[in-house]
Amino acid sequence: MSVSPWRRRAKWLYHQPDSTVRLAHDLADELAQRWNDGERPETEEYLNRFPQLAGRADAALELIYEEICQQREAGKDPRPSVWLQRFPQWRPQIEMMLGCHEVRRSGGKNPPFPKPGESFGEFQLLDQFGEGAHGRVYLARQPSLADRPVVLKLASLSGKEHISLARLQHTYIMPIYWAHDDVELGLRALCMPYFGGASLAQLLSRLEDVPPAKRTGRDLLQALEAASEHQRLAPPVQGPACRVFEKATYVEAICTLGACLAEALDYAHQRNVVHHDLKPSNVLIAADAQPLLLDFHLAQPMLEAGSVSVAWLGGTPGYMAPEHEVALAAIEARQPIPQRVDGRADIFSLGMLLFEALAGAPPPSHEAPARALRRANGQVGPALADLLAKCMAVDPAQRYPDAGALAADLHRHLAHLPLKHVANRSLAERWRKWRRRRPYSLMGSFLGIALVTSCLVTASNMRQRWQEAERALDEAEMEIEAGHFQWATVAIERGLFLAEELPLADVLWRDLQAARAVAQQGYLVQQLHSVVDQTRGAYREDGSPRSDVSRLESEVRRLWDQRHVILDARTSHHNWSRAQAKEDMIELAIFWAEANLRHADDNNRREAAHDGLQVLLYVERLAGSKYVLCQKQCELATLAESRDVAAHAADKLESLKPAAGWEYYALGRSAFRAGHFDEAEAHFKMAVESKPKELWFNFYQGRAAYELKWYDEAATAFTICVALADQTGWCYYHRGLAAARLGRAASARRDFDRALELDPLQPGPALERGMLSYQERHYDDAIADFERASSNGADQANVAYALALAYAAMGDRSMALDRLDALFALKPNHADGQKLAQSLRGATE
8 A cells, every 4th residue: 555646646735835735745645654554544643743734724635635545445435424524624625525536536437328219217318419528418208207208417416406406496497307316327317398499509500691680580480490390309389489589670589588588597696596607508499489598507606705615616618707717717726716706797698698699709809899799780779789788897896786687678678668777878779769669759749739749649659558468468368268378377477567557457457467367277277187197106006106206296295385276266267177176186185195194104104194184184175075085084083093083084984975086096096005906996997987098097997907817807908008108118018917817928928028118127028028938938038038127126036936947947957946046045935936946956866
């Protein structure tokens, strides 16, 4: 054992170390030598002997790092938490040091990324959108949720993007569905919705051949349509924003995007999240022409002047604010940050982005930004040029105070109003804006009836705004009728903005507010029904949870918090049934109560049952009594030892009976878990009769029939499941099971093949296909499938017995006995295995 070569290559020291650091360096060599001689000294011994080292992080890190390297060479390799507990005062530096050490030790190699066509967890990767130094972005399909298309981002475990995104729920910020760490692969997966569209960088690239001054909003929309043509599963380019772009000038379209991004940044900054990497490639223009802010992997709270504990900082040259670049250089030199870096750095980056979009190129370094922008694009007026110049001011104090103020000025510019934070130095432009706001005022002055004309013009403007607001209301009502509640909300917000300054518009304002309430309720009712449908398949027939149940439980809690909005009778609409919403809310509450009970340990089951009981009693007051609700109340009251409540619930049960398919389904699931398959099959059959096209009703009717050995009925039910969800492997798998029990080997093999094609990581189809091959005496194929099932997580005892059967049939007694030994290690009393072992040993003797 010698001095670690990693420390010799590590740059923890300044280029010209002082005497204290040189002392630490020498002591680290001594520590290494003592480890080499068989001693095991620790860093604390040296810090106690030399107190001057304890006050210097850079000096102490020399000793800590050498001890880390020596411990790992000795085969100990303690967890990172051990070092953080020993030296909590240097937590940021130690975390960064451990991260860098892992990179060096692995040779700087990135973790292995999957390729399109492969699977990652439950996701099937269809295409790759892009890749960076440490991550990949894929288009994927999620079979467990109706094969919905999603965006899956895979990156190293060191990033914090999921933490930033989880805190941000904004219209113009890409949301996150789900995050999962695969420690074995060293990858973090972020699942996000797929909105189609293209990045702003891609759209600007498609418009390179058109001079900026000759571009139109329609050109931008056509670039979006062209970018979406060859995308798989891309939604159509349509929506209210698209219709706006068709009629807008190019400058108006870019300013509209800029205002939306400024609103998103203001929302993030209010939550102390600074993006730090705003650029065209990190802005998605979705298929509905709405912008979304992407890629928060460099985001972190604002940095105060004098900070020295910043573990990392990044950015893209050409878009970073000057204080951002200075802070980055200070961190690289291990010196305090000289100037505060806050949300105004993102404002600078947004100004650079908008300048590039409007001018067709970044601003030149030798010319004032406002002059350069107007020279590159004559469509840009002095007010907008000065607005962007203010964003790109070198001194943060000269920029907009916050992104909300920038968004407001962009909206005012689009409405031809004077800017609040930039004085318009052009009389000609001020005159044009005034005329756009009051197109008939000049005529009045020439006619000499200024007062009358001014009143008429004002009335005309108000009438025009009124008509536009009414059109927005009509458009919203059409979208509501079509069930497009998010698009309706966009139209309503536009109408409210137009009606805000209108006199005597109380009725119109109330109509818009009422439409917004209807759209909000409709959107929540849609989400409620979708989530309830997902809860029906959240747990397997044995009660164990499926994947992403934790995310589903979070959605249940969120919708439960919105229960009063969902069940508000004042905003009910024919697009949804209030009775259906009540049934969904009851089912949601039952799912929550059952999940709460599942998470409780034995010591807390009574308390969890009491909490669930209170929720069910509350939802009964909101949505009325139902048979299943009262039955679940009775069950939880018994667990909570609330005898009076249990007796009252039992009394109510006598006067009620199941009245809806989901009630029969819930009763069937309870009977199924209890092993009462006759009763379960009868309940599931009633559920299917009420809703023949409900996937989970048919699936569990098939499961109950299979357990009763009614294989023809089971095969029929699973065939319906295949028709309803033909891209889900488990439907084919269960139909294959029924076909195999009916002796239809060819049909069963086709179903198992299809199941593995759709989900290669399923263990069940591989094991069952292997048994078919065994029965057909294709022993090599059988063994290959058994091994595949084992690697996919099948029950190892079943796999061991199956392999023993195959090897025994091949005449390989040694391998068969070896597999039986593995079986008995797991299940010593396996009866069939004991018989096979006795047969093999008897034949050997």
